Amino acid sequence: MTAQRVHTRRAGDPLVVVCAGGGGVGKTTTSAALALGLARQGRSTLIVTIDPARRLASAMGVALSDAVTTVPFAGTNGRLAALMPDPRRSMHAFVDQLFEGEPAARERLRDNRVYQGLADAAAGVHELVALNLVAAxxxxxxxxxxxxxxxPSRQAIDFVTLPGRLAALLGGKTVAWLSGLATRSGEKDSTQARSGGLLAWGKGHLEHLIARAAGPYLVRDTAGLFIELALVRERFVHLTERASALLLGDRAAYVLVAAPTAAARDDVIFLAKRLEKLGRAPRALLMNRADTRPAPYVTALRSSANLSPALSDALDVLDEERKARGDSAAAMTRDLSRQLPSCPLIRLPFVEAYAAADVVHALSLELEAHHRALLPQ
Ligand SMILES: Nc1ncnc2c1ncn2[C@@H]1O[C@H](COP(=O)(O)OP(=O)(O)O)[C@@H](O)[C@H]1O
Ligand SMILES: [Mg+2]
Structure with a gap:
C-alpha cells in the first residue's frame, strides 16, 4: 500500500476533526459542543465517539448503536447526527461489515470456535469497527x-494508523501462505474438507500437541478461519484504506484537549509528539476549564440588599478559591503555549452547570467564534 493510495481523497468527503487528550479533560464534552455549534451554523455534522464511556450518549439522548442516529436540537436547519458504537459487540459488527456479500461464509465464521474465542478477546477491534463505520x-x-x-489514552492517536497496519498485515504474505495452506486439499464444498491442507500439515506432533492443549477442533477451526478471511481480504483492504484516507488525508485536523492539570499538560505534550511522528501538527489546543467566572448564584447573592456578614465571608472564600484555580490555569496555559509555540490555544471557561447537556450547550456557544480555527484548513 503506497502513501499515494492511502491519501487519495474522494469528492464529497467530509472535513474530519479528531479530538484527543487525557482522561477527564473534557474531550467528550468539547467534541459534542463543537459538533453542536457546527450543526447550529447550518453544517451537516456527525459526532462519533470511539470512547466507550456512555456520557456523551446520555448527554445527547442517543443510544449506543452502530447506526447513525439523528440528534434532535432546536432552532436550525443544520443536521446533527451521532454515531456511538457499542464496544461490546464490535467484533460481530466488524464481521458483518467484512462479510456483507458473503452471508454463508459469515455464518460459518460465527460457528467457528476459534473465531468465537477471538471475538471475546480482541483488542483494538472496537476502534477498527468504529472507523469503518465512520468511513461508511x-x-x-x-x-x-x-x-x-x-x-482517553496516550495511544489514542495511534488508532488512526491501525487500518493501514492491519491492511498491510492481512494483505501480506503470511495470510496468503496460511490460507493457501488451508485450501491446498482442493475440496471446496465443506469447511472440514477445505481445511484438509492445514490438517495434513498439522498432522502428527504439532496437531497432537495443539489438540491436547486446546481441544481437537482447534486446528480445523483455525484453518477454517483463514479460509473465510481469505474470501474477504480484498474487501478488508478496501474498507481500511477508506478509513485511512479519511483520517490521514488533508481534510483531517487534530485538536488536542487539555485541562489545567499537570497530568493533562503532559498528555497533550506526549500526543503532540505522536502527531509529529505521523507528520501532522495539531490544528489547535483547547484549554478546557481555563477561565473561571463567578457562578451566577454568587453574582446574584452579592448584589442582594441584605447580605449577612457570614454569607459575605463565604462568598469571599469562594472568590479566593476561584482566583487560585484561575492562577494555576493561567500558569498551565503559559507553560503549554511555550511548549507548543506554533499551536493556536483556545481557552474555554469552567461552566457552572449540573447537567452534562447544559455544559455541552454552553461550550458550543463559546466555541462558535473558533470554528474556523478548529476545522482543517
Ligand atoms: N468546561 C467545563 N465546565 C464544567 N464542566 C465540564 C467542562 N468540561 C467538561 N465538564 C464536565 O466534566 C466531566 C468530564 O468531561 P468529559 O467530557 O466526559 O471528559 P473526557 O471525555 O475527557 O473524559 C463531565 O461531567 C462534564 O460535564
Ligand atoms: Mg470521554
Whole structure:
C-alpha cells in the first residue's frame, strides 16, 4: 500500500476533526459542543465517539448503536447526527461489515470456535469497527463535518494508523501462505474438507500437541478461519484504506484537549509528539476549564440588599478559591503555549452547570467564534 493510495481523497468527503487528550479533560464534552455549534451554523455534522464511556450518549439522548442516529436540537436547519458504537459487540459488527456479500461464509465464521474465542478477546477491534463505520457514514456524502472523540489514552492517536497496519498485515504474505495452506486439499464444498491442507500439515506432533492443549477442533477451526478471511481480504483492504484516507488525508485536523492539570499538560505534550511522528501538527489546543467566572448564584447573592456578614465571608472564600484555580490555569496555559509555540490555544471557561447537556450547550456557544480555527484548513 503506497502513501499515494492511502491519501487519495474522494469528492464529497467530509472535513474530519479528531479530538484527543487525557482522561477527564473534557474531550467528550468539547467534541459534542463543537459538533453542536457546527450543526447550529447550518453544517451537516456527525459526532462519533470511539470512547466507550456512555456520557456523551446520555448527554445527547442517543443510544449506543452502530447506526447513525439523528440528534434532535432546536432552532436550525443544520443536521446533527451521532454515531456511538457499542464496544461490546464490535467484533460481530466488524464481521458483518467484512462479510456483507458473503452471508454463508459469515455464518460459518460465527460457528467457528476459534473465531468465537477471538471475538471475546480482541483488542483494538472496537476502534477498527468504529472507523469503518465512520468511513461508511462519510462515504454517503451526507456530512460536511465529522467530529471524532477518541478514547482517553496516550495511544489514542495511534488508532488512526491501525487500518493501514492491519491492511498491510492481512494483505501480506503470511495470510496468503496460511490460507493457501488451508485450501491446498482442493475440496471446496465443506469447511472440514477445505481445511484438509492445514490438517495434513498439522498432522502428527504439532496437531497432537495443539489438540491436547486446546481441544481437537482447534486446528480445523483455525484453518477454517483463514479460509473465510481469505474470501474477504480484498474487501478488508478496501474498507481500511477508506478509513485511512479519511483520517490521514488533508481534510483531517487534530485538536488536542487539555485541562489545567499537570497530568493533562503532559498528555497533550506526549500526543503532540505522536502527531509529529505521523507528520501532522495539531490544528489547535483547547484549554478546557481555563477561565473561571463567578457562578451566577454568587453574582446574584452579592448584589442582594441584605447580605449577612457570614454569607459575605463565604462568598469571599469562594472568590479566593476561584482566583487560585484561575492562577494555576493561567500558569498551565503559559507553560503549554511555550511548549507548543506554533499551536493556536483556545481557552474555554469552567461552566457552572449540573447537567452534562447544559455544559455541552454552553461550550458550543463559546466555541462558535473558533470554528474556523478548529476545522482543517
Ligand atoms: N468546561 C467545563 N465546565 C464544567 N464542566 C465540564 C467542562 N468540561 C467538561 N465538564 C464536565 O466534566 C466531566 C468530564 O468531561 P468529559 O467530557 O466526559 O471528559 P473526557 O471525555 O475527557 O473524559 C463531565 O461531567 C462534564 O460535564
Ligand atoms: Mg470521554
Amino acid at each position: 457514514a462519510a462515504s454517503t456524502g451526507s456530512f460536511e463535518v465529522v467530529v471524532i472523540d477518541t478514547a
